[in-house]
Amino acid sequence: MEELKLELKEKIIEALKLEDLVPADIEDDAPLFREGLGLDSIDALELMLLMEKNYGIRLSSPAEGKQVFKSVTTMAQYVAAHRTK
Amino acid sequence: MEEQRQWSGKTDGTLWMHKALLALMKVLPLPVLYLIMGLVIPFYLLFNPKGRQAIWHYLRKRQGWGRVRSALGCYGNHFLFGTALLDRFAAYAGRKFKTDVLDYHYFGDLAAAPGAFVMLSSHIGNAEMCGYMLSTHLKRMNVISFPGEKSTIRSWREKMMGVNNIRMIPAEPDLGWLFTLNGALSDGEIVSIHADRNFGSPKSISVNLLGAKADIPKGPFAIAAMRGLPVIAAFTMKAGLGRYQVMLFRVDTPDMEGLPQEEKMQALADVYAATVEKVLHLYPLQWYNFFEFWKY
Numbered sequence: 430m431e432e433l434k435l436e437l438k439e440k441i442i443e444a445l446k447l448e449d450l451v452p453a454d455i456e457d458d459a460p461l462f463r464e465g466l467g468l469d470s471i472d473a474l475e476l477m478l479l480m481e482k483n484y485g486i487r488l489s490s491p492a493e494g495k496q497v498f499k500s501v502t503t504m505a506q507y508v509a510a511h512r513t514k
Numbered sequence: 515m516e517e518q519r520q521w522s523g524k525t526d527g528t529l530w531m532h533k534a535l536l537a538l539m540k541v542l543p544l545p546v547l548y549l550i551m552g553l554v555i556p557f558y559l560l561f562n563p564k565g566r567q568a569i570w571h572y573l574r575k576r577q578g579w580g581r582v583r584s585a586l587g588c589y590g591n592h593f594l595f596g597t598a599l600l601d602r603f604a605a606y607a608g609r610k611f612k613t614d615v616l617d618y619h620y621f622g623d624l625a626a627a628p629g630a631f632v633m634l635s636s637h638i639g640n641a642e643m644c645g646y647m648l649s650t651h652l653k654r655m656n657v658i659s660f661p662g663e664k665s666t667i668r669s670w671r672e673k674m675m676g677v678n679n680i681r682m683i684p685a686e687p688d689l690g691w692l693f694t695l696n697g698a699l700s701d702g703e704i705v706s707i708h709a710d711r712n713f714g715s716p717k718s719i720s721v722n723l724l725g726a727k728a729d730i731p732k733g734p735f736a737i738a739a740m741r742g743l744p745v746i747a748a749f750t751m752k753a754g755l756g757r758y759q760v761m762l763f764r765v766d767t768p769d770m771e772g773l774p775q776e777e778k779m780q781a782l783a784d785v786y787a788a789t790v791e792k793v794l795h796l797y798p799l800q801w802y803n804f805f806e807f808w809k810y
Contacts, residue, residue, distance in 0.1 A: 475740060
């Protein structure tokens with residue numbers, strides 16, 4: 430799980446072009462949106478694409494999606510359980 | 515974006531006013547309602563200085579009109595906006611409008627081909643009527659809308675849209691609507707979005723529009739660029755009494771393929787701005803952004 434979290438942080442930094450950050454700057458349980466990393470709706474769509482391209486996960490349910498994108502930890506747990514790639 | 519560059523997303527008026535208007539539509543001809551509305555406009559202009567001033571600046575500085583023509587233009591602009599709103603209610607009440615669609619193939623070809631595409635619209639002409647006129651059974655159209663609209667307007671709209679294979683996705687403040695949008699894109703559907711309003715992200719792109727810089731939202735162009743989707747722009751312009759003309763443009767071009775994402779977004783936004791200019795040269799009074807759109 431720790432490896433997957435690190436991989437996700439690297440992919441988030443790359444996809445969102447957060448060049449000022451390194452994986453260690455992103456806390457596992459910090460909120461990704463608004464407070465925490467302060468991501469917005471465009472970033473959210475980038476993360477959905479990241480999940481689809483890298484792990485074969487298609488997110489279309491608002492209730493489920495909001496839970497998945499709470500933090501890097503929730504993303505990693507979801508990827509581990511649902512990945513097809 | 516500062517406060518004056520926002521719109522609450524609500525149609526003015528109370529529930530009984532909307533119902534009364536719908537009832538009036540059934541007994542009075544539409545031109546009579548236009549006439550009554552036309553009598554009220556001078557008062558509206560008097561008590562809505564911000565909106566009036568924004569249109570005055572648009573006509574004087576961006577269209578280069580003289581003082582007298584601009585003053586008359588302010589009235590004409592508000593009158594046409596009023597007729598657009600009345601036509602919307604008339605459509606809810608079941609009225610059909612004559613429509614000419616120019617360059618339908620831009621829409622029809624993409625609707626018939628597999629895969630999602632983005633349809634950009636603006637607060638120019640009568641954007642809502644566009645959905646009713648361009649719907650297709652081949653693909654569902656998902657319209658990103660403001661969440662604050664009153665439930666009656668929303669239900670009338672949903673009734674109209676349901677029969678036209680259109681789904682509204684209200685951009686609620688939480689991020690839930692983005693997952694519905696993502697599902698629509700993955701399923702190869704149409705996403706219709708205003709390219710002159712922010713939905714969930716304050717990021718913008720600077721474009722040259724009618725000779726001056728203006729900031730337009732980045733979101734609509736980001737949706738298209740990140741997935742490499744085709745993009746069209748659609749404008750539904752009032753072309754006469756009971757008549758509309760839908761103008762369609764292809765926004766993405768083959769030379770944009772392979773561009774880095776940021777450059778592609780800018781290129782899409784530049785082409786979109788050029789299409790807005792073309793439409794405004796033909797229909798200068800149908801510009802309905804009642805706030806200072808440009809960086810003067």
